[in-house]
Amino acid sequence: MERCLSLLAPDTEGEVDMVAVSENCGEISEIIIQMMNEDFTVLSSGVMKRAPKIFHAFHKTYLEKFSDEMSALMDEVMDEIHDTLKTVKSSDELSSQGTLKV
Numbered sequence: 001m002e003r004c005l006s007l008l009a010p011d012t013e014g015e016v017d018m019v020a021v022s023e024n025c026g027e028i029s030e031i032i033i034q035m036m037n038e039d040f041t042v043l044s045s046g047v048m049k050r051a052p053k054i055f056h057a058f059h060k061t062y063l064e065k066f067s068d069e070m071s072a073l074m075d076e077v078m079d080e081i082h083d084t085l086k087t088v089k090s091s092d093e094l095s096s097q098g099t100l101k102v
Contacts, residue, residue: 020037028066032062032066034063035062036058039057039061040058043054043057
């Protein structure tokens with residue numbers, strides 16, 4: 001699961017291929033669904049007979065981790081957007097003051 005989630009945010013400086021990251025989200029979802037199906041079969045066949053316990057285990061094992069990783073990724077994206085907007089605003093202010101020639 002960690003390997004799958006690492007595909008969401010490449011550790012590269014510079015340009016990131018957002019299409020590839022988006023496609024990774026779909027692939028990760030498919031992998032998680034497959035893992036959950038396999039685990040449901042195993043857990044419901046003897047370890048845990050009650051569905052609510054299985055769903056609680058799924059939430060803790062899969063969904064909570066996925067949600068945390070997606071939230072962290074979105075925080076990073078928002079930070080990048082905020083930094084970019086600040087840079088653009090500063091450039092615009094300097095340009096309007098005549099100190100920056102474009």
